[in-house]
Amino acid sequence: MNNQSNNQRPIVANQLDLAHIWEILNRAKWSILFLTIAVTMLAALAVLSVQPVFRATTTLLIEPTKNKIASAEELFGLDTSRGEYLSTQFALLESRELLKTVVTKTGLTEQPDFIMESKNTFNLGSLIRSLKLTEYLPFTMPSDIAPAAPPTLDEQMDFTLKVLQRQVTISPIAKTQLVRIHVDMANANIAARVADSIANNYISGQLDARLSMRETATSWMSERLIDLKDKLKNSERRLQLYREKENLVDIEGITTLSADTLSSISSRLTDARKELASSQSQFQQVRQIHRDDLERLSSVPAVLSNLGVQQFKAEQAKAISKVQELSRRYGPKHPTMISAQSELASANQSLRNQVSQVVSGIEKNYLLARSNEESLSSSYNNNRNEIKAIAKKEFTLRELQLDVDTNRSLYNTFLGRLKETSATTDMETANARVVDPAAVPSKPIKPKKALIVMLSALLALMAGAGITLLADALGNTFSSVQQIEDYLNLPVFGVVPFIKRKKRKALAKSFINTPKGVFAEAIRGLRTSTLLASNNDSQQLIYITSSVPGEGKSIIASNLALALGQLKETLLIDADMRQPVLGKSYDLPLGCPGLANILAGTATIEECLHEKDGIYIISAGAAPPNPLDLLSSPQFAEFIAQMRSRFDYVVIDTPPIQAVSDALVLAKNADILLQVVRSESTAKKVVESSIGQMLQNRLRVSGIVFSQVNDKKSKYYRYGKYHN
Secondary structure, three states: OOOHHHHOOOOOOOOOOHHHHHHHHHHOHHHHHHHHHHHHHHHHHHHHHOOOEEEEEEEEEEOOOOOOOOOHHHHOOOOOOOHHHHHHHHHHHOOHHHHHHHHHHHOHHHOHHHOOOOOOOOOHHHHHHHOOHHHOOOOOOHHHHOOOOOOOHHHHHHHHHHHHHHHEEEEEOOOOOEEEEEEEEOOHHHHHHHHHHHHHHHHHHHHHHHHHHHHHHHHHHHHHHHHHHHHHHHHHHHHHHHHHHHOOOOHHHHHHHHHHHHHHHHHHHHHHHHHHHHHHHHHHHHHOOOOOOHHHHHHOHHHHOOHHHHHHHHHHHHHHHHHHHHHOOOOOOOHHHHHHHHHHHHHHHHHHHHHHHHHHHHHHHHHHHHHHHHHHHHHHHHHHHHHHHHHHHHHHHHHHHHHHHHHHHHHHHHHHHHHHHHHOHHHOOOOEEEEEOOOOOOOOOEOOHHHHHHHHHHHHHHHHHHHHHHHHHHOOEOOOHHHHHHHHOOOEEEEEEOOOOOOHHHHHOHHHHOOOOHHHHHHHHHHHHHHHOOOOOOOEEEEEEEOOOOOOHHHHHHHHHHHHHOOOOEEEEEOOOOOOOHHHHOOOOOOOOOHHHHHHOOOOHHHHOEEEOOEEEEOOOOOOOOHHHHHOOHHHHHHHHHHHHHOOEEEEEOOOOOOOOHHHHHHHHOOEEEEEEEOOOOEHHHHHHHHHHHHHOOOOOOEEEEEEEOOOOOHHHOOHHHHO
């Protein structure tokens, strides 16, 4: 037996194989094409049945600028220069109140598409009534007994508004003040009317809102003006009462006069204090000396500075000098001396009197300076207090005057605004205008029939391809040679196409019945692979088996034997004693002896050997009670040895491996062991299990025969016309 490693091939790593993907898609091309055509037709029918929708568009210009004529908006804090203003206006265009006005003016509640319970409103009851299914229902519907109450006006309006809100789209144009109002409806004329109505009613609403705002502002300012007038009168009355109470005529003049007087007194007070300080110093000098101490008193600078004192002091000095001079010549009682003494006494007395007068004058000057300083200080304090009182009154007066001025300014401002607003009420202009009114659309915006049909076809094609690839990836069967080789790591000897509408007898002889057909060419290919798999020129013992019944092993065995019979003598043996089919395929007599009779010894080989269509055939013979015992007996080995020596090729049709273990016993002496796998039928795990069983029994599987392959799906038969 050949080494098992001869037929083993390295496993190819998983990678994207475009050829394999194309093969998978090519096999399912008709299914994909049918799905694509079916979906495309359904999409076309659906698109044709959909009611077309027309779009009418009105272009509106919204100018977010302040009105320079009147400024009532400023009273309410409206700033139309902000970006939020335009966003607010866009929201107002979709507001329920505006659409309600449009519905009322255009009469949409009477249009079929906007009536509740119309054909566009889907519910189970309307569907049953539209299809007249109530005639076939075994029970009575509530609507058959009493019809549903018609919707109220509010319900109808609410329904109409909801439908209209879905049909209206506001689309601002970037970096401009333009906005487009789109209305999508089945009726083109109504769509254009509604689009224009939304724009016109928006403009009218803005004008009404501005006029209402101005009326409200005027009313508010009028009421506020009355209050301001009362406040102004009250403030003026309080100011006047205060003037009268404080006897204030010219507060500024009084304040100036008092300030000048205070300054003058302050200057005089300074001089008086200086004089007082000088007088006080002199007074302190003489006050400390006794009045009789003429010598000390006369030496005081304030006294000595007196001219009279200086004169009398000179006379005293002259008299003293005279007395001293005469005393050296005369005695004390000399008349001249007495006269000189008398002059000296008279000079002293005159000096004493003069000093006394000067001292008394110093005292009087001190007392006068102190009295003057006290008088000026009192006057200064009184004047300063008076100025403080005047300043306090001035502050109160100015506060009252400021209140009057503020109230008067506010009153005049409101009065001017009121007159301005009242004068410009009739000059109000709208902040928006229609730039491009809606035209009646001639072409529907949706559905885009061609696009939908094309997309449906494309999606169906992609879905079909995806489903095919997914089914192949998740499939549990083999659909290509590449899958078999990758999964089982075994070579494929041949790919046999599927032949429809033929009986088993015709299938067993298809090789000779249609020698130029695709099937015959596939058998020739299998024959070539089988012959090339041989390592020597000895007779070939070829066993053909499968995993489960119905995979076509008997038909392949028969046709392969016919193909080999064209080259050399070939024997075909039906070893499937449980379900034999080859005897019937070759019209052998019913009950003719076969393999079972040979092994049981009830018939000879010559009696069981039949020549048909250029080959020899041995049928299964009579069904034995236990075929496995016969196939395991020495007689079978002896029989095989005889057939080897007599025929060039021996093809043996064995039972399925998963059904019974007969094939495992039969294949021990095989030169070539072929496993038949049916395309898109036999599970991968079943085939893998069968091969695993043979490997466990040390049986080498030479290769796989891929049977019943759809020739229209397989690339192996794209040249079928050439063979035909």
